[in-house]
Amino acid sequence: MRERPYKHALDLLQRAGLRPTKQRLALARFLFDGHDRHVTAEQLHARALxxxxxxxxxxxxxxLHQFTRAGLLRExxxxxxxxxxxxxxxxxxHFFHEKTGELQDIRDVVVANLPQxxxxxxxxxxxxxxxLDDTDESGDVVTHSGPADRADI
Amino acid sequence: MRERPYKHALDLLQRAGLRPTKQRLALARFLFDGHDRHVTAEQLHARALxxxxxxxxxxxxxxLHQFTRAGLLRExxxxxxxxxxxxxxxxxxHFFHEKTGELQDIRDVVVANLPQxxxxxxxxxxxxxxxLDDTDESGDVVTHSGPADRADI
DNA sequence: TCAACAGTTTAGAATCGTTCTAAAGAAACC
DNA sequence: GGTTTCTTTAGAACGATTCTAAACTGTTGA
Known part of the structure; x- marks a missing residue:
């Protein structure tokens, strides 16, 4: 994941059949640096600037749409x-923190009994x-034994 | 479910603490007639007209927002x-048919192993x-034995 | 090397769903 | 009825996204 960012980004673009322009390279280098990221267009734009x-x-x-079509991103x-x-x-x-708009990947969730x-x-x-909500406006500490273990819905 | 629509709608509005205006009554009568519905604002507006x-x-x-706040609807x-x-x-x-924008309720889905x-x-x-996708652009018939039984993901 | 084409970027306009505003209208309360 | 409070409304405003048409850049091949 710590590989030569230029080369890696270039590679991805080439495999996707996209010309390696300055803009695409810059965006790809940021997006595909080995971290899992969740970006909005505005955020990515701000970051580039x-x-x-x-x-x-x-x-x-x-x-963003080209990368998504190429399978490099997921909307x-x-x-x-x-x-x-x-x-x-x-x-x-995903966990989605409604208050902050933050997204967080979650793994291993099991979805069963889907109808045909x-x-x-x-x-x-x-x-x-x-x-996700905030636990409580009163600032109470979360005791790690709370609810949320009843994983089924 | 086949009850006097006026009375039922009126009731809902009253319980929600909303004045029973002509507009709200009309919208409520349509929305809460006993069918499960998935509407957009535009659709509901068109329907009312x-x-x-x-x-x-x-x-x-x-x-729509007032009804949602009152717990009568869910976004x-x-x-x-x-x-x-x-x-x-x-x-x-929900099933969401990407092509048509249709939504369909599904029941009994089990979600397990959610992280804390x-x-x-x-x-x-x-x-x-x-x-949901269309099965196939070629118009093939769906043999009801296909995939989609591997309910876990 | 360079012309010429195809693919890309861009500013700004346009679009679309949604929210806001301020004024007119209706329900509720005395 | 008169007054207060809540609602509705047209139209403006908004914010995210897409479109447009012109300028620009990478690529190709002579």
Missing amino acids: EDRVSVSLATVYNT VVVDANRSYFDTNTSEHH PPAGARIARVDVVVR | EDRVSVSLATVYNT VVVDANRSYFDTNTSEHH PPAGARIARVDVVVR
Whole structure:
């Protein structure tokens, strides 16, 4: 994961059949540095500008969609107001912290007893979103024995 | 479920502490007629106009949110482009037909092995969205023995 | 090397769903 | 009825996203 970022990003672009432009390279280098990330277009744009990479918001959107089509990213729908893109494209699910808008990958969730899809349809994907609240406005400490062990719903 | 729609709607509004205006009554009568419905604001608005109930889109939005706050509806986030409101407020999950934008309730899904939420957070809700594709552009018949039985993911 | 084409970026306009605003209208209360 | 409070509404405003058309850049091949 600590590999030569330029080379790695270049590689990904080439495999996706995308010309390695300055903008795409910069975005890819940031997105695919080995961390699992959940970014919105605005966040990624801001980040690029911080790094003094001049790129327009339109290009950020284009690039995110191209990367998604290429299977490098996965779009996560959790919030009606913004789209998140996840650099982790393997099977997994999410905690979504409603207050902060933060997403967090969770693994090993088991979904069972799904009904058969209607005729003519096929399951494309199963998404589990666990929405999180703050425990308590009073600032109480969380005793780690609480509820939330009743994993079934 | 076949009860006097006026009375039932009136009742719901009263219990929710909302003045029974013409608009709210009309929307409530349609929404809570005993069927499970998944509506967008636009759809509900169009439907009201068909029924010759004059109501503005702003009021439809207001009303949907008021009903949601009152626990009469549940907002479902499945599509980045529109909000759905579900008249079924009990524990259940959804099939989402990506092509048509249709939602369908599914019951009895089991979600297990959820990790503990991070300290300070509490699970507010678990949403399972099963995204559906068309089986096949060639129009093949679905043999009901196919995949989609491997319910775990 | 360079022309020429195809793919890319961009600013800004446009779009779309949704929310806001301020004023007019209706329900509730005395 | 008069007054207060809640509702509705048209239209403006908004924020995220997409589109447009023109400028730009990578690539290819002579």
